[in-house]
Amino acid sequence: MRFFLDTADVSDIRWAAEAGLIDGVTTNPSLLSQVAGDLDPKDVLTEICSVVDGPVSAEVVAVDGEGMYEEGRALAKLADNIVVKVPMIEDGLAAVRRLAAEGIRVNVTLCFSSVQCLIAAKAGGAYVSPFLGRLDDVGHDAMDVLQEVRTIFDNYTYETEILAASLRHPRHVAEAALLGADVATMPTAVLKKLLLHPLTDRGLDKFLNDWSKLVARTKVKT
Ligand code: E4P
Secondary structure, eight states, X not given: OEEEEEOOOHHHHHHHHHTXXXXXXXXXHHHHHHHOTTSOHHHHHHHHHHHOSSOEEXXXXXXXXXXXXXXXXXXXXXXXXXXXXXXXXHHHHHXXXXXXXXXXXXXXXXXXXXXXXXHHHHTTOSEEEEBHHXXXXXXXXXXHHHHHHHHHHHHHTOOXXXXXXSOOSHHHHHHHHHTTOSEEEEOHHHHHHHTOOHHHHHHHHHHHHHHHHHHHHHOOOO
């Protein structure tokens, strides 16, 4: 399973990339708005693309077919590793088809049902992003949706990758992995939590404590 960082914060992305923890990045207009200040968001995206050796999703903000297509083409020119993010709306699907026909990879975003993901795959999306956390937020069982998408894509051997998005905690990541999502995108806080377990810290403390007793007793050199 590949991990993407769901942020536009360049310092977080630099940390995760240098630690070898991520294979790509997803951004969206809200995430860019949080970090860009008075910078041009295109400059932020270009910098992110230079830091990450992997796909970087950049979302269009037009909502008409022609606008999404033109914006997608412009975003794709920012860097070779840009993946254009297009919302799962009717006009978006035409834009996905046109962009995909030109070899531009598209991530179909804001998917909340398995049939939306199926339609996005049929349109030629390289990725579909079911927003699992937001589904759970409104009382659905997000993992049922993910399971359906996995089964449908396997039934018809779609190459479209399932990008489990809107993940809120490590259990979401584990469940998405168990169900065969190709990619999990998560905020920095969730990525950091994947590394942690209190028993690891407690176990290490005890090992080091016992070792220092041994050293004191035997004068073993460490
Ligand atoms: C995915 O590409 C989206 O940017 C993201 O996962 C949305 O997550 P949120 O529901 O935490 O905003």
